[in-house]
Amino acid sequence: MKKLFILMGVMVMSLAISAQTTLKGVILDEETGQPVIGATVTLANQDIATTTNQAGEFAFLYLEAMDEELVIESDGYNPMIELVSLKKDQSTQLNPISLQPDLSARHQQEVVLNLAEQEMNDDEGLSQDQNASLSSSTDIFNSLTSFAWSSARYRNRGYNNDDEVTYIEGLNFNSAERGQFNFSAMGGVNDASRYKESVNPLEATNFTFGGIGKATNYLMGASHYAHGWKVGAAGTNRNYKAAVRASYSSGPLANGWTFMGQLAFRFGPYTGAKGQIGEGVDYYSMGYFFSAEKVWGTRHRLSLITFGSPTHRGQSGAVTQEVYNLTNVYNYNKYGCSWGYNNYNPYWGYQNGKMRNSRIVKSFDPTIVASYNFKIDENQQLHAALGMHHSWYSNSAIQFYNAVDPRPDYYRNLPSFMWDGQLDKSGAYIQKDLNDKSLGQGFYNYYGEYVGPSVDAHSYNELYNLWTSRDDATTQIDWDALYAANYANNAINPNGCAKYIQERRHNDISEISATANYQNTQFDHLKMTAGVELKQSVGSHYKTIDDLLGGNQWIDIDPFAERDIKELASNIGLTQAQIELVKQNDINNPYKVIRDNERFGYDYKLLMSNAKLWYQNEWTWHDIDLYYAIEATYSSMQRTSSMLNGRAYYLSMLHESMAEYYLGHNGFQILGGERYNKYIGWAHHFIDPGFKAGFNYKINGRNHIKFNALAMTQAPMARDAYWSPRVHDRVITTIYTHDRAKNLTDYFAASEKIVGGDLTYEFTYPIVRGRITGFYTRFWNGTELNGYYDDEARTFVNQAMTGIDRRHCGIEAALSVKLGTYFTLSGAASVGDYSYTDNAFVVTTAENGMALGETKSGAVFELVDRVLIKGLKVANGPQLNSSLKLSFFHPKMWFADVTISYFDWNWLDYAPARRMESLYTGTCYDSEGNQVSINGGYYKIYTSRDVSIDARELDAEGNVVTDQYGTPKLIAPYNILADQESIVSSKIWNRFLIDCSFGKLIYFKDRTSLSINLSVNNITNNTDFKTGGYQQARLPRSTRQGYTEGNSTINSNVWKFPAKYYYAWGTNMYFNVQYKF
């Protein structure tokens, strides 16, 4: 009887199966004939989707019989729609479907990668915005914007780089210290970044909890790559000039292994051309990428991956508009329109007649990843990965000691400095002296600019002409003069400190990370994913000498401390012996002589641990998909130092109650003569939770509505946690509060809180597809550390900002319409408002411990203030972006496209030092809350010794007029001291950028192929397009005589320290040829 039931059951099941309506097929790469793994295959009408397996196969069961549209999408391929007719109770086996590679997107991705890499200028906190929108092309918005908007430094939803997470084979590769991914690690080896899964912000991911920004997981297993050789060469007029690369993939071997390797070399010698893109920059990079994959049966897959890209590249820097104008003066036509380039680069100069750049980045990020996939059964899958990564990253710079500032664009070297002090309160040149006598007529310089009568025309024009003629020694670094200074110093002071050296500032990071990810689909409609991520990081910061520039040696003391020693001594009454110690960068090695590769200046490590547990449930039903995910992240940071800095020692005496936070656990013992190898700081621990959820409501197979939301907290990055990590161990106040938390509020005092959501409508039809998304995100309690030279204190100060609140809201939309067989017209737009919603707090300290103010009870060393940033815009690229793209694609593998983009609503980053509340009110506070008087140091502009103008706008009753956010308004022209500047061109046509690309793929009879691509960006050569920059922190001040306190005042030359800008490149191209065999 039992057997009968079994037999009946089998028969019923067989009937049921045989009666199913099913669809099966296989997706192949048209170029290589290899299976496409992980392609998304969707039946549009029935709204069912699946992904292809390792063999490129897919299958649908239990379908409704109807005419269907099969939509196939895969990263790196053009999306494809096939019409299929599903017959009731029949199994349909499709012929192999060939996906056409999206050669344009692949080509463009290389260009974007190059752009992202070159912007890693993180030295001295002056990083240019980095665009890392290397997104999946399966999302219509991302595919349209990632390339076209990269030139304008578009940032997805205006987020910071560290809001986006980058994974490799499931391992987190965002730097624990800097927060962002270093794209130069994959420089040149374009195959390494070819395959990836990208997830839009807030959506469910399979590899991590994610964050508020996009999540990308690079898949580098060898089986992704088609068998055969590829060799290629590229030419460009960007930072590097040419590239060659070769790769080989074995394809699956009989023993289950697959091997893949790629080598690439990119190079760009100094061009010698002033005014051209990449002026004064040289570039050499060698990249490698090797991947081996072993498959055991159908359940086990092991990948071993290594890649790296030792790179040497010169950098270019932002300069003021005056410098751009001076160096571009001959590129103006008679109507005053610039037709040349804003490519001046202050970082290079001639040495012995040859170009030399002073800012050379050397980077090498060798990475090893082992990734293991275990398909436990049909419903369970385990992925585990282990990665090791060491990043050698360093940047060089000229350091000088008791010598003339070697920067050619230093403000005192510019013609404008000659009229410093010659402007009246309205900013016009003075015409009369204080005795009311006329100064006569002014003059017009070569360029036709009026210069007032109080400037000596002859001297001005001599300097002006040196600049406009681009005199080598004036407008570039005068290397020969630096050598001469050192040779001379050797002659009279052979044991003294060199005048100039080229130092190398290292920021190396070692990371070991591990991840495990378990997926379970045993319950109908439910996919459960759980993961754990572990990472241990050590960031090493130190300096070495690149080149003594002919000097005999460098002596390791701090020049600022040396200069200000008399004040330091007066403050707390140091003895002579103690004063000698304060100057030292390493108390244990006073006056250390540096001649070779020894470390000097500072040598500290940041030890960072991260552990993340996350869990996610995803339900999939016919009409709706739901998901939620939770996470808990543990992170810690601790600073250790191999040097005991003299200023830390000084500050420990100055703030006796806080001494251990300057000297660390064992600092006193070291001072006491006990020997320790390390000076160990305090460890700081954080636990941060996160939750996100969302749904996808399927109106039908073509129309979807998605909603996602997230709430999480995030510990501060180590880079923002320490007041002055080069000197001491003291952390910012909010972390100090966190460390001593007595309640939950205190515990989360340091963490940033993030809440966000987005709502998307998405549609896909054979002719037209698109999506529109509205998003709203709030950030509370962000942290940022800034450092700058303070004119009033005449020393380097650090500003720790906390309580930074932001709002990012906006709409992003994209639409693509097929115009007949060959053409597609696409459009994309992103309109947002990314702004600060409240004022922030700031604590300002001098790095060498100098007093910054005074109360009745004594000197003040920590100024507590607010930064009035409420209503200011977040300077993360344009907030209005739009583009229209016309694409041509011929089945015989011709393609071309032209994109016209418009950008607007773009603001310069503000300088906190210019928005301090005390500048508006004249008072701030010390750390105990005592009012500190800073007489004359605020926006009261002194036009003579005792005559001042209140720069604040006053109403008829004499009350201060504020803007809608409560910040006092400043009257013109003083408003430029504090106002946030728009960097959008005043001419509307200069807000457009036009790009185009062309390509052809030629197949030969033996299945070999040749692809040729050319992209030309900014074809109208728009050189009036600013991409970013920064407001200088320094305020114009003058000494006000006869006052002991606040003896400097802001003077009326509000143009003295103008903003510095970056400009988009003019017309630039990238040409690539690749032969595949």
Place this chain on the structure above:
Amino acid sequence: MMKKTSLFYLFLVTMLAGMLTACNSEPQEKDLFFSEEEVAKLTADGQLYTINEFLDAYMTEKGHFVHNNLYRTRAIYAVSGMDTLYLFSIDTIPTDGPGIYIRGRVTTDDYGGNFYKSMVIQQVVGGEQQALRISMDAGNVNGLYPRGQEMLIRCNGLSIGRYANQPQLCVPSYNNNVYAQNAEQKVGWAPGRIPIARFKKAVKRIGLPDESKLVYEEITDPTVYTSHVNHSDVIAARKWDGRLVRIKGVHFTGEYSSNGTRTACSAYSSSASTSGDPEKDGNANVFGPTTLGVGYPQGRVIATDGDVPFIVSTSEYAKYAHYYLPSKISTDVKTFDYTAYSGDVVGILGFYQDNGTSAVKYGLSWDDWSVTPCRITDIQMEDETGAAWVPVEFSKSYFK
């Protein structure tokens, strides 16, 4: 296989070529420091003047600098009836035409902070020292041109002028320091700093620097200078300005001078009084206490055994500004025995005539003359046992 091997070599060769071109060779000393033969060649297009010849040829009393057809030198300082005598003047030097050269060896060092954006060069002609101040717009300029460096200067296009009656190589600059005391009377055209780019263009280094070649004028009786206080003396004395001198056999008196009156400096007290605190009291018994933001050098009196006084001038921005004047300091830091140390003071001789609003006050008094040391080691003193003076910096900790 051959194809693959070729590709490999292509990589290697290209890499090596790239790396090699990235290297820069060091400049040679001979290309940066000129020999006498090269100086001769350089000056062949014009005339090489001695400093005094140069001053005689190009510096006038009133100054020829004309701006907008108006003289703008500061006549307020002219003595009534003597309008050919000015404390401030500017004479431009022809830009075109034959080269106008001078040469000299740098005698100053701005490391100590007592010289700022200026230097003095020395030329020894016929055993006599000639000197000229140069004003340029760069701090730490001795980093480029250290003490002992001989230099050749092509003066074409620059100016020679007098600032407070001190001759200096300069460019015309309009003083619009509205923050200055008595600003209404001080604004106007005056010698200004040469932009450093322009200065570097004008200067060639002659040989490597050699401090041993500097000549010091040894003085045992300061009245050699301080007796020259009338108008005609001042004109003659301009050529003494900037000389490198060694004043021998003097000690600090613990005094400052106000309009010629010697007054004892104040010492710090641990009581509530701030008297003697160099950050608040310009009369404190240190080299360069505060000027309350004005910025002029502070004078401290030295005297010979015969009590002939002279002034040692120190900027409040000097690194040693807050060092106590040489003295035996009691252990409780309440008494200072200034006679305990005596010896030499080395520095740059000068006078400074920029004295307020009075047109009558035009001559020099003894305390308008001063010597400005470059660094603390220029104060070379010892006690009666022969023990060298050890500088001690002011510190409030002594008074706890």
